Amino acid sequence: MDQKLILTVSLLLVSATVIADYVRPPPRKTLSLPWGPKPASYPQQVHISLAGEKHMRVTWITDDKSSPSTVEYGTSPGTYSSVAQGESTSYSYLFYSSGKIHHTVIGPLDYNTVYFYRCGGQGREFQLKTPPAQFPVTFAVAGDLGQSGWTKTTLDHIDQCKYDVHLLPGDLAYADYIQHRWDSFGELVQPLASARPWMVTEGNHEQEYIPLLKDGFESYNARWKMPFQESESSSNLYYSFDVAGIHIIMLGSYTDYDEQSDQYSWLKADLSKVDRTKTPWLIVLFHVPWYNSNKAHRGEGDDMMAAMEPLLYAANVDLVLAGHVHAYERSKRINNGRFDPCGTVHITIGDGGNREGLAHSYMKPQPEWSVFREASFGHGELKIVNATHAFWSWHRNDDDEPVRSDQVWITSLVSSGCVAEKRNELRKILAAP
Incomplete structure (x- = not known):
């Protein structure tokens, strides 16, 4: 048998064996998260969501209940051409009290564009990318x-x-x-x-x-x-x-x-x-x-x-x-x-x-x-x-x-x-x- 053919058949058999013998790894433990404390006015748990055509909702939490629900944003790092004012809420659950939860809608935004933003005027700068207007x-x-x-x-x-x-x-x-x-x-x-x-x-x-x-x-x-x-x-x-x-x-x-x-x-x-x-x-x-x-x-x-x-x-x-x-x-x-x-x-x-x-x-x-x-x-x-x-x-x-x-x-x-x-x-x- 030709050596190349032998090698090809061997690789196919090995590949088939790998797939057949796949053993799912066991569950892993719950993560122990090492994050240290932040200043009370700094944004935490920042996430974004779509909020109507060409708009985005920015959500974050602060321990400081007096922090403003404002988002500064623009298309260049450190340069914010726009600012939006949002709303805030909080809740208590048995012995737990949440921080101040901010929801601020920014826009109108251009499609398929990177924006840089800062929450409440404090902490680090974040960046987001808007979805495209057309396929794909x-x-x-x-x-x-x-x-x-x-x-x-x-x-x-x-x-x-x-x-x-x-x-x-x-x-x-x-x-x-x-x-x-x-x-x-x-x-x-x-x-x-x-x-x-x-x-x-x-x-x-x-x-x-x-x-x-x-x-x-x-x-x-x-x-x-x-x-x-x-x-x-x-x-x-x-x-x-x-x-x-x-x-x-x-x-x-x-x-x-x-x-x-x-x-x-x-x-x-x-x-x-x-x-x-x-x-x-x-x-x-x-x-x-x-x-x-x-x-x-x-x-x-x-x-x-x-x-x-x-x-x-x-x-x-x-x-x-x-x-x-x-x-x-x-x-x-x-x-x-x-x-x-x-x-x-x-x-x-x-x-x-x-x-x-x-x-x-x-x-x-x-x-x-x-x-x-x-x-x-x-x-x-x-x-x-x-x-x-x-x-x-x-x-x-x-x-x-x-x-x-x-x-x-x-x-x-x-x-x-x-x-x-x-x-x-x-x-x-x-x-x-």
């Missing part, structure tokens, strides 16, 4: 982050990705009633969240509900204000926004979602305003997956799916991103439990790095609708290339290296003719009382 645009996706060693690895891998917006389908800090964990999470994600907008929706670990004492989501709503008012929603738990030619809807798995609910009514109103000639892509995020072949959390999304899937199907949602299950799974285009070329691709990506570990057990045999599934920590990257094509990839955290383990080209439903085909169906649902 790239999203980093990771849910169920927490604050473990794997979280840090995931964030490091996302930092290597040239992305424009981070999408997080619930379960951020895993504070679980211990409020200082919200603070440590804010410091952990600040390097990334202060530079690119983080768009989040709530998960079960954000509830922190105490009967007769505390309403749910108090800490989450105070710290992670999203553009719900800008999208005419009455709740921070569900909202929508646009990036380039993509309309993105963030839904709440832990607030009412039946056909008589405020969330359902808002969703109908939001979908009625979507113009697929301007935003040909339609993407939805929520926490609890509807399609899940993992043994963890089975059936928990069934009620929400029964209420909302017909509406999302009629609206031709291209992609649903969910978390909650601590593993990765991607479906075919699916509707009502069956393959449908005009259905939605569902991706579960609740494997950001939480302290609870991975969900290892799957149903056997693998359902016909399930294309790829694996219980490993990692993150996703979604590049919307143009009005018709997007490239999705999932990157496993393998020995601290991001390994692309799943990838697929996705064709928009607009380009497939499905939108035109179901136009009357959507009108009928939207017109129903």
Whole structure:
């Protein structure tokens, strides 16, 4: 046998063996964060989010309750041509009192531009980059982050990705009633969240509900204000926004979602305003997956799916991103439990790095609708290339290296003719009382 052929066959066998013998590394401990104290007026836990067309919300916390909610910003380091005044809030939770939480909207901003900014006139200068106005645009996706060693690895891998917006389908800090964990999470994600907008929706670990004492989501709503008012929603738990030619809807798995609910009514109103000639892509995020072949959390999304899937199907949602299950799974285009070329691709990506570990057990045999599934920590990257094509990839955290383990080209439903085909169906649902 030719030596080159022998070498090639050997390499293929070695490669196959490496894949077959892959052993998932064990969970890592919760991070012990070494940050020292800062002056009370210095900004902490800085993060940014989209706040309507050409605007960005800057959020930070100070220990000094008299610090101003102002943001100075401009396109040159140290030179601030504009200043914006915002609002502030705070909250108490049992024996914990938060610092002053500032929310300041800046803009109008130019697209695809780097801005330098300073919060409250104190501390270091930060910089951010606004998303582009047109395709291509790239999203980093990771849910169920927490604050473990794997979280840090995931964030490091996302930092290597040239992305424009981070999408997080619930379960951020895993504070679980211990409020200082919200603070440590804010410091952990600040390097990334202060530079690119983080768009989040709530998960079960954000509830922190105490009967007769505390309403749910108090800490989450105070710290992670999203553009719900800008999208005419009455709740921070569900909202929508646009990036380039993509309309993105963030839904709440832990607030009412039946056909008589405020969330359902808002969703109908939001979908009625979507113009697929301007935003040909339609993407939805929520926490609890509807399609899940993992043994963890089975059936928990069934009620929400029964209420909302017909509406999302009629609206031709291209992609649903969910978390909650601590593993990765991607479906075919699916509707009502069956393959449908005009259905939605569902991706579960609740494997950001939480302290609870991975969900290892799957149903056997693998359902016909399930294309790829694996219980490993990692993150996703979604590049919307143009009005018709997007490239999705999932990157496993393998020995601290991001390994692309799943990838697929996705064709928009607009380009497939499905939108035109179901136009009357959507009108009928939207017109129903």
